[in-house]
Amino acid sequence: MQELVDTLARQRSLGDEGLRALLESPDGETVQELHAQARAVAEERFGKKVYLRALIEWSNVCRNDCLYCGIRKSNRSVHRYTLTRGEILSACEKAWTQGLRTFVLQGGENPPAALELAGTVAEIRASWPEAAITLSLGELPYDTYRLLKDSGADRYLLRHETASPEHYARLHPAGMRLESRIRCIRDLKALGFQTGVGMMVGSPFQTPEDLIRDIRFIESVRPQMVGIGPFIPAKDTPFADQPAGSADMTLRLYSILRLMFPNLLIPSTTALSTLLEGGRQAGILAGANVIMPSFTPASRRADYALYEGKSHEELPIIEQELTAIGYGINRNRGDYSEN
Numbered sequence: 001m002q003e004l005v006d007t008l009a010r011q012r013s014l015g016d017e018g019l020r021a022l023l024e025s026p027d028g029e030t031v032q033e034l035h036a037q038a039r040a041v042a043e044e045r046f047g048k049k050v051y052l053r054a055l056i057e058w059s060n061v062c063r064n065d066c067l068y069c070g071i072r073k074s075n076r077s078v079h080r081y082t083l084t085r086g087e088i089l090s091a092c093e094k095a096w097t098q099g100l101r102t103f104v105l106q107g108g109e110n111p112p113a114a115l116e117l118a119g120t121v122a123e124i125r126a127s128w129p130e131a132a133i134t135l136s137l138g139e140l141p142y143d144t145y146r147l148l149k150d151s152g153a154d155r156y157l158l159r160h161e162t163a164s165p166e167h168y169a170r171l172h173p174a175g176m177r178l179e180s181r182i183r184c185i186r187d188l189k190a191l192g193f194q195t196g197v198g199m200m201v202g203s204p205f206q207t208p209e210d211l212i213r214d215i216r217f218i219e220s221v222r223p224q225m226v227g228i229g230p231f232i233p234a235k236d237t238p239f240a241d242q243p244a245g246s247a248d249m250t251l252r253l254y255s256i257l258r259l260m261f262p263n264l265l266i267p268s269t270t271a272l273s274t275l276l277e278g279g280r281q282a283g284i285l286a287g288a289n290v291i292m293p294s295f296t297p298a299s300r301r302a303d304y305a306l307y308e309g310k311s312h313e314e315l316p317i318i319e320q321e322l323t324a325i326g327y328g329i330n331r332n333r334g335d336y337s338e339n
Ligand code: 5AD
Pocket: 068, 069, 070, 159, 161, 199, 200, 229, 230, 231, 232, 233, 234, 271, 306, 307
């Protein structure tokens, strides 16, 4: 079993059978070896240092109705908000002062509002020329992506959620198509965004084959970032009573991807730390190299509930957690780099 880990590390890929064996192995030593080798690759590439991203959840208004998501359009119990330009700029100011050099504006899919946000992106760009700006605003027209890029955005996160069209159709309402998600991802890459994809682990109806398809998809797209977290049921959604995904499987995927793509930016996600006590640290020790502390105004955090119990990372706690495992913070922008 452990030879599989060596082969993966050496070839930077593995056949479907091997991947499946690593994802499902009941052998604790193999899993520890997988994490150890992934951690070594991350350390060689990044040192024992983690990049930080200031997560600013700018709006929970969304036109989509994803069956898993707490802020889906038909969830009437959500109190909808959109941060003002002033609120966004003060969140950036706070993050900058605390030493963060990437601002992430994330929100529900709302094309007209995203178009308007371009002005604020330009202001952020002018006020903090040395900061990276990441957007995560869902599927938008090519021209809007281009405007946002021209306004100064550097990176864009658009998780594909699952690379299997049949599985995608069971997680989303009719009318949402994996094809259009993939077209957006290609648009973003073509426009020169550092692009992130990603999926949930253990979402309803997911099979091991689906996860292997996700890995093949990532191999074909070659994104700069991959965000992966366990599915966590959200109340007032069709999947409210479904079981959560597996933290262990999430950690294995971080390690597999680290061994396949040594330079990849892999966040230790909020969903993982929500599900697993100490999950943020476990993610780093499995090969992740990014953490996204929340700079959403405290009064809005409860309204951005994508799932149950969603935690919001605060910087001092994150620093303590990293120190405890012998890691520290890299205060550079943390752009993707091939070398
Ligand atoms: N559990 C885990 N992750 C979720 N997301 C949305 N809803 C859930 C959930 N119930 C993730 C999706 C989305 C990202 C912003 O949050 O992957 O892309």
